[in-house]
Amino acid sequence: MAPEHRLFSHSLPQSLWRAEVVKHQEAVLAHQQGISLYSLMEQAGLAAFKLLQCKWPDAMRILVLAGGGNNGGDALVVARLANQAGKQVKVLALGDLERMPSEAQQALAAWKAEGGQLELSKQLDWPCDAIIDGVLGIGLNSEVRAPLQALFAQVNQSGVPVLALDLPSGLSADTGKLLGCAIKASATICFIAAKQGLFTGQAPEYVGKLVFAGLGLSDLFEQQNTTAVSRADYAQLSSMLAPRTKNAHKGSCGRVALVGGNVGMAGAIRMAAEASLRTGAGLVNVFTQAQNQFVVCTGRPELMVAAVASDSLQQLDWCLAQASCKVIGPGLGQDEWAQALFPSVLSDDTACLVDADALNLLARAPEQRKQWVLTPHPGEAARLLNCSVAEIEADRIAAAQSIQRRYGGVCVLKGAGTIVAGEQGQVKICSVGNPGMASGGMGDVLSGIIGGLIAQFAAKHSLFDIACLGVCIHGMAADRAAEQGERGMLASDLMPFIRQLVNPKL
Template structure:
């Protein structure tokens, strides 16, 4: 039943680690572009990005470090001054101690008449906007000394900040904060987009990420395999084309949700409703008997079965094209029986919530190629026998470790959700803080189950489901705000997203 890949390439942007971007930089210079010319390109791109975001800017404070990132700042300072902007150039390293292209850049700014002042703790920022060109992507350890003081002063200033290449103190590969980091409103990044700008703390600290390739075609370097790919909204139409006019419900699969232990029925209902809204042909729900009435009232289209234990399931798991197990499952005997029944089947699974906790405790050692696991950082930590802070310190590594240990596809939820599968790592740049409320993961499980039931390849279903889930949350937040956003708000928005022609006159074009 698995659907073949679409003819068009699935939209996504390659993401690289810092070491890979440095290699691209070296190759570009070796191909005939002088290093200082490349620095000038980067600074010009950053200046254009700054003006696009703050077109009325009249004064800047540019903080310049000692490496090439600082060099970008010096050149930007010269460009801004040439256009009549008042520039305060702040040095974290004296010009006489600079070398190479960074020294040429500093001398260029000096020749342009931009005065320089050494950083000190009592220094006041003259600019209405700050430019962070302090540390760049080469930082590996915790920020210390004057750089830390400067970063803390930047954040305490309350002024808007533009970061060049990456906010100082943010790890370019993991998105983790290295002690402290600049909180930027926008980050202009160059040559290759960085993995660490899109997960972990990055969505909050990097602000808007404006990628500028500077004329470098990173993908032409086939030996430099991207560390990940950034999911893009065009993936939805690529994988969900218009349905055939002769289609019937049997063409779109049968999903079964196992969940809702006594007293925990809401999670399973949310998963079942999301599954139905994503277009599955038939949706069954096996839940504790006391939740049957609520399910019939909320969503009568769902075929609900009250089960007192696994023995009441009968042939339900075998009849389904996918089993979603975990929402409201609990870790007691009822939940254990449901998970055992799911694991005994030979069809694909979506595993969430307490089903993941049971995998880490009572069902350890499981490995399958046909499941999607959807842990949040706490659940991921239990599955890896780590702490949640360990997981968050290197989310990409944790997602890949989970996939190697358990197989299938892993969705590591959180800001910049990650999807790890046989094809590699994908990052979702969408979503918002309103999703920090109960039931969001249950809704995601239902979305994933619907896509798997409809025949999408497992890894594609995981990537697409995470994308739709996040975009639906963004749509719902635009309608009513982030505070008070409920998991139940997402299903109807998700339906619109997978039916982008809904509302047009040509009904035959709807999906």
């Protein structure tokens, strides 16, 4: 690909914002800087046009989809610039362009002044090399209406590359929720500030390659506004992975006690335990069903594996008392054995990670603690909040925050764009990872990673930061494993890459 143009960057801001904040502050900051909103629209259109040229330099027939708002105005600027560059341009008017905001009206007038025409068709009936999506923008909060639904489907089925302006039309800028349907972009150029919905929910499937154009206002925007939501960044978080002291020993590197692996589920607790070892925990104890004892330690003799029965918990209680971190849930089940072990693990305030069926047990008898990390997938999150999975996925950020408020500690809501919510109201979104992670055992590995990190670093760092680092390591390890292909990737394939990532100098 051609080098990045100075008007845009593939480097994304850390801070993430709600659409209403950006929309309001855009006008405020433009006024402070003595910039007209139309001039800002011109800059946005120019940045988008330069990106179009960089990504698809041979595209000569450009179809521009222009809605009735400022997003449509941005698209009309792109249309005019493409026309000036000698490209064939067709503009579909997908709203009442005559009633656009004043700055968009100027863009419309400039397009018409150069002989530009508007087509009223809502059909994709013109052969084109690239499509500009300027239909709905960041203000959409209701479902896409029927005429546009058919057009969006045509766009998605066309095989033509799409450049979305600010965000793909039909996607919620705040939640990443699909508002009925959306245009699937090949690339999206985000203006002024990064919108939080671009990084979670359905967004990863629709955004394509995300680039950023600050339009000269991004630094001032961040200086004058505050947000609790940001991207989880391994480069920043890995500072806690300092080299060990020369006199380090296993006792100084933390002890993880993992409880789980019910009948037929030995693999879950084994993968979690090995992930704790690979993350650097000095000692790892596993407590499981008697028939799993040999299976769990086979091939990984470094694990200390003990059988535990529901009517004999003395050994479990003693070992739990020695642990720096406890992990309960992988392969736990919800039978009498699981129900007997669950309160023993939570009998004191040692830092604890709760996952899988342990979360389902918690949902039955909710309680609140500070010193734990809860790692639900959307189904478990729905049970924790007594709602539907659809409600969780409709606003993943709000769901993670609700779980954190109800249960305390830190909530890690797994999925595309994993959400980490902390007790100070802070939220991190982790955008690494890939669809190859859609296989059994990935969540168990994450539990082991975070458990191993807690055991080593809870004395110096917050559970929130540790959880964020663990999520980054997990996703990045999966991305490295996926270099050999996403389909067929196993949770255990992450192990060698976990070891690399917890040693950032390697």
